[in-house]
Amino acid sequence: MTTQTTTSETPETPETPSAHATAPSGLIGLPAPLGRALATGGGALAIVSTFLSWTWTADFPGDLTVYGYPGGLQVLVLIGGILTTLFGLASYGVKGLGWLAPGSADAALKLAALGTFATAWYTVIAISDELGGLVNLEPGGFVVAVATLAALLGALALPFERPEPDLADPDDRGWELLRHNSRQKWNIFKAAFVAKAPAPARALPAYAEILVIVAAMAVGLWVFSYGVSTPYDELFIGFLITAGFGFAALSKAGLVARVSAITAKYRTVTMIGAFVAAVAFPFTQSNDQYATIGVYILIFATVALGLNIVVGLAGLLDLGYVAFLGVGAYTAALVSGSPSSPLHVNWPFWASALLGAVVAMIFGVIIGAPTLRLRGDYLAIVTLGFGEIFRITVLNMDGTSGPDVTNGSNGISSIPNLNIAGFDFGQEHQILGTTIGRFANYLLLMLIITLIVVVVFRRSSDSRIGRAWIAIREDETAALAMGINGFRVKLIAFALGACLAGLSGSVQGHVTYTVTPEQYQFAYAVPPNSAFLLAAVVLGGMGTIAGPLVGASLLYLIPAKLQFLGDYQLFAFGVTLILLMRFRPEGLIPNRRRQLEFHEDAEAPAVLTKAGA
Structure with a gap:
């Protein structure tokens, strides 16, 4: 009689981890293909929802009662939905969208989905609070709430690179043994939003790189003009949420680094373009x-x-x-x-x-x-x-x-x-x-x-x-x-x-x-x-x-727009600064030297950029 030994009776060792222990997975137990489809579909459905009515009355600022035309906070959700859908398609490897995420499409998708969810749910909660309950929501409000929640859950199911075990600890038996530790849960959450280093940029013709600079300046002018001219408080808060998560998503995708490399290459053109964009600002105001x-x-x-x-x-x-x-x-x-x-x-x-x-x-x-x-x-x-x-x-x-x-x-x-x-x-x-x-x-x-x-x-x-x-x-x-x-x-x-x-x-x-x-x-x-x-x-x-220039703009604009918070204005402002310094201590637009000081695992360039780059 032959005795069979099952693998379940053999304890795993750090030298022979199971496939389940080493296979990448997300924060929730959904399969990665299902999560990617859910995130992409949720982003697309969020886009559709912005063309529906979210409330029945125009008493809420922005007039969200119109079908077929986004207005107010719907515009911000529309932008977030577009980013979520594009990053979702890029994570599938759709031909022609590789330029959108030279870094990590999955990390960018997580942040875009989270930003869209935060803006949409903030709007739904604000409508219910100001108008007196969920009964004031129209079908579009429920659709956007469900769509953005589904997109967020799908994005959190995507795999990510787990941190390597500490080699100084000989008793470390892998990730599975620490799964229920609360500190490791927090490490999982942080690692889920960490992107890989951007891939080497494909060389573009000089005229194409200059067009990239022009497009970047045009987008910067539009974002700044929109933020300055927000006519009511709810819209400005939604703008902060969308702009913050959108910038983070583009950064994790590698687009910010790639555009920064181009602007550093054409510093004179960049300075002239920024000056022209700033001169155009007064002409955008009524x-x-x-x-x-x-x-x-x-x-x-x-x-x-x-x-x-x-x-x-x-x-x-x-x-x-x-x-x-x-x-x-x-x-x-x-x-x-x-x-x-x-x-x-x-x-x-x-x-x-x-x-x-x-x-x-x-x-x-x-x-x-x-x-x-x-x-x-x-x-x-x-x-x-x-x-x-x-x-x-x-x-x-x-x-x-x-x-x-x-x-x-x-x-x-x-x-x-x-x-x-x-x-x-x-x-x-x-x-x-x-x-x-x-x-x-x-x-x-x-x-x-x-x-x-x-x-x-x-x-x-x-x-x-x-x-x-x-x-x-x-x-x-x-x-x-x-x-x-x-x-x-x-x-x-x-x-x-x-x-x-x-x-x-x-x-x-x-x-x-x-x-x-x-x-x-x-x-x-x-x-x-x-x-x-x-x-x-x-x-x-x-x-x-x-x-x-960017830091001063934010530090002046945000307090000027948060007057409605009254005594809590400085508290909210302080919390914002703490979060920014915690997650980006080198600053929003750091030079290469300072970035290497705060991120020792970053790849050092052959030649460091100049101080003003």
């Missing part, structure tokens, strides 16, 4: 309301880019940088012809802007000379003290506590509008058949100032002094040993950053009409202030050009 946000974002972003020289390139932690913006603003205001200015002079703009930049640079040298021999926290404390000293000084120069220069807490008011070559920035003008208002005029002026700052940043970062800044940032001791004059190099960075801040401040005074001391605190209710400027540099990506 009134001057949203151009107001645009001009303040540009002021904030330009000052942040100047701070990026100090923090991002030279590695100097400056917590009083907003004081240099105040120096430029006060200097230009004093010679602007304001009736409250004790100087009673009216200089042309080019002279006042140049004076504001020079005076701010002088203050930078005066403050930097005795303090830049300090490092780290000590330097941060000293610069923070300088910022407070500046604010208290201009507060006391009111003719009572000190000389009558700044009018104390009243500041310098009634600053006149600029008039350059007969062009009055305070009046409306007809340009290309479009009415351009006051803030749009200043937005176009700030674009020129921003372009100057970008050119200065780019040229300086690529120069010998820029490489010295980076050497000081990476290892000051080693840089000094190689013959770099650390004090002189840091003082140049401090002076140049202050000069650029003063140049922006000379325009800020004319835009706001009034310059007062409380505008230049370390943490003021409205940016720019030192805390928000530093956050913009870190969030956007230190050492890059686009990083601070």
Whole structure:
């Protein structure tokens, strides 16, 4: 009688794992082909649902009662559904869609499905809450809820690469033995959204790469214009959800990395395209309301880019940088012809802007000379003290506590509008058949100032002094040993950053009409202030050009649009920053060096990109 031994009686060892233990699977127990079909079909059904009515009344903002035409939040769900469907088809290997996901189509599909689900269910919940229950939903609302839930469940069933076991633990018997451990469950969830490195890009003709840059700028202009001009709170929250998950999905798919490589190759073309797209922004707005946000974002972003020289390139932690913006603003205001200015002079703009930049640079040298021999926290404390000293000084120069220069807490008011070559920035003008208002005029002026700052940043970062800044940032001791004059190099960075801040401040005074001391605190209710400027540099990506511009845009736009949260505004804002720093600590648009610092498993390039890439 032959005795048969079944495999179930033989214990598995780490050397001979079962096929089930090594086969990739998703977060839920559905087969991968079924999950892929469910995700793709759910995305397609979500697209169809946006052409149906979601509620019976137009009381909910956006008028979601129309059949055959998406409106309001339906447009955002439509975009998410399109991304989910395309990534689903790309994960099938459909011919012609390989360009859409050179990285990981499955990881991109997970994020796109999650974003679509979040936007759709937020809309359904908002309709039920504001109108008084689920009875206010039309068939389209139920269809989109079921479709996006099915797409999400299908996406979570897709396989992913599990992390390798810790070789230092000889008792590790594989994934199956740790399946019920809660920490490993969290590792599964994180690994499900990790994409593989993008495949090598297929060479494109030069004209095709330039067209890619043009398309990227057009998409960026549309996204920014849509976010700025959202007319109600629910739409802006949906926009944040869709834009955030959409960007993450495109990043995991490898498209962001591929477009970044193309823009780095054609840096001049990219800079010109970005400038043209920014100039086109005022012409996309029907009134001057949203151009107001645009001009303040540009002021904030330009000052942040100047701070990026100090923090991002030279590695100097400056917590009083907003004081240099105040120096430029006060200097230009004093010679602007304001009736409250004790100087009673009216200089042309080019002279006042140049004076504001020079005076701010002088203050930078005066403050930097005795303090830049300090490092780290000590330097941060000293610069923070300088910022407070500046604010208290201009507060006391009111003719009572000190000389009558700044009018104390009243500041310098009634600053006149600029008039350059007969062009009055305070009046409306007809340009290309479009009415351009006051803030749009200043937005176009700030674009020129921003372009100057970008050119200065780019040229300086690529120069010998820029490489010295980076050497000081990476290892000051080693840089000094190689013959770099650390004090002189840091003082140049401090002076140049202050000069650029003063140049922006000379325009800020004319835009706001009034310059007062409380505008230049370390943490003021409205940016720019030192805390928000530093956050913009870190969030956007230190050492890059686009990083601070994007970071400043987000840090100004999000608080401006979250006013309806009231006392919870800063809480929601803080949570958002924590999440961004947790999942993307190198910044939204990092340079290659900094990305390698935070992701040791990333593949190092043969030649690192330049600091401004």
